Amino acid sequence: MTLQELIEELGGNLVQGDPEWMVEGVNAPEKATAFDLAFADSDAAVTAAFASNAGVVVLKPGAVKEYPRGKCIIESDQPKLWFAKAARLAKKHIHIAGIAHSAVVAPDAKVDPGVVVGPCAVIGSHVTIGDGTLIDAGVVLGDGVKIGEHCHIHPRVVIYPGTTIGTRVVVHAGAVLGADGFGYVRDSVTGEHTQFPQQGTLTIEDDVEIGANSTIDRGALEATRIRRGVKIDNLVHVGHNCDIGENVILVALTGISGSCTVGKGAVLAGQVGMGDHAHVGPGVILGGQSGVFSGKTITNDGRRPGTVMFGTPARPLKQVLREQAVLSKLANEARPVGKDKTPEGGDGPG
Incomplete structure (x- = not known):
């Protein structure tokens, strides 16, 4: 250019x-x-x-x-x-539009002439794929999947039936979108578990990027929604019925349980965990390995913008550091004489 x-x-x-x-x-x-x-x-x-x-x-x-x-x-x-x-x-795009001979495309699928479909990809019935989208080798698109324009679906991605993907979405290798959520009903008499219906949908809005081997479940009876501009790292899991707000960042190994919400512009660092029905407010920053208990809400209300929350349960980082300093001081004061330190006046070994 x-x-x-x-x-x-x-x-x-x-x-x-x-x-x-x-x-x-x-x-x-x-x-x-x-x-x-x-x-x-x-x-x-x-x-x-x-x-x-x-x-x-x-x-x-x-x-x-x-x-x-x-x-x-x-x-x-x-x-x-x-x-x-x-x-x-x-960036130069050298891909030539067309469908590889080894790809399997349902007769009623609507694949724009400007789409690239790689070797061994499988395109199900009533799938719609927009202009300029690249479907790489080994991708599986279930029945009724809708993918917008100028997306890139990398190799071996599996997208379950009924999932909708917007424009300019990138999904990296091995990701699984729209699988059943992990929801079961326990029989209080026998202890057996029966799956709660997982028949909802998954919607990925425009300009989302999803990292390699990440998984996002469809809703149980309603929808899971990943809103515009969300960026998801590798090995992230988002459970059923979640609503992830615009421009949220989810870093590697984050796990979000079912029916959670994450507000616009929030950042969840590596290995953050959220229990079911938990809520993270707009702009909240959760440091690595932080945890939000089931049903709890974390917000920036009353705090300065950019305040980092940390620990389990997640709370302001400065508070965590003060708590650790107090615990360290208490531990030192409680240390028995002769165990980890030399008594006063002693010369130590030798």
């Missing part, structure tokens, strides 16, 4: 250079070529980018007073974000 095309899509201001300069990709300064874009969001990064071979540098307005000759300079209030979006636009 040309710089002018990128600016028309992303905004920004070209303060030096040729608007017709071709951008073939993005790169780190030390690896960049004349047709690569680099970004700089600090003084050190500016120095590195200007000393590199990168033909284009994006940085904050007023970051420097003079620009080196021979480089195209773009100013943006958020250079790292501009760089990330430019990377997606400049």
Whole structure:
């Protein structure tokens, strides 16, 4: 793409250079070529980018007073974000639309002519796939699945019947979407467990990314919903009937039980666990290995934005650190003389 095309899509201001300069990709300064874009969001990064071979540098307005000759300079209030979006636009797609000979596609499936279907993929009855979507090798789409435009479903993904996926969604290898939720009714007499009906749906909205080997269950009687812009890491599980709000981040090994909600913009770090019917409010940040008990609600009400919650049960990190300091002090005071420390006046061994 040309710089002018990128600016028309992303905004920004070209303060030096040729608007017709071709951008073939993005790169780190030390690896960049004349047709690569680099970004700089600090003084050190500016120095590195200007000393590199990168033909284009994006940085904050007023970051420097003079620009080196021979480089195209773009100013943006958020250079790292501009760089990330430019990377997606400049990325070359070499896939040729069409259906592999070994793929199995139901006669009544509606596959847009601009779709790529890889080897050994299975497309069920009444499936709909929008223009520009890539279905990689070994993907299985159950009956009635709907996938929007410009999605990328990586190899060996399994999407259960009735699941709906929006536009520009990326699902990485091995993910399973729309499986039955883990819901059972126990017979109080015999102790046997009978599955509660798992006949709801799963909806993945636009611009969602789902990591490798993650799983999201469909609703029991209603719907599980992953809202626009959610980013899910590898090995995450979201249970049935959950509602994950816009632009939420779920980091690896997070587990969310059934009927939970996570508010817009919240961040759940690695190995966070939520019990069933728990609620995390908008903008809440849960540190790694934090826990939310079943039925409990965690919010930022009365706290400063950006407050990190930590521990089980999750509470403000500063509170946890104070508690640990007190416990450590108590433990030291209770340590028996002669066990872990030398009595006063003693010279110790030897």
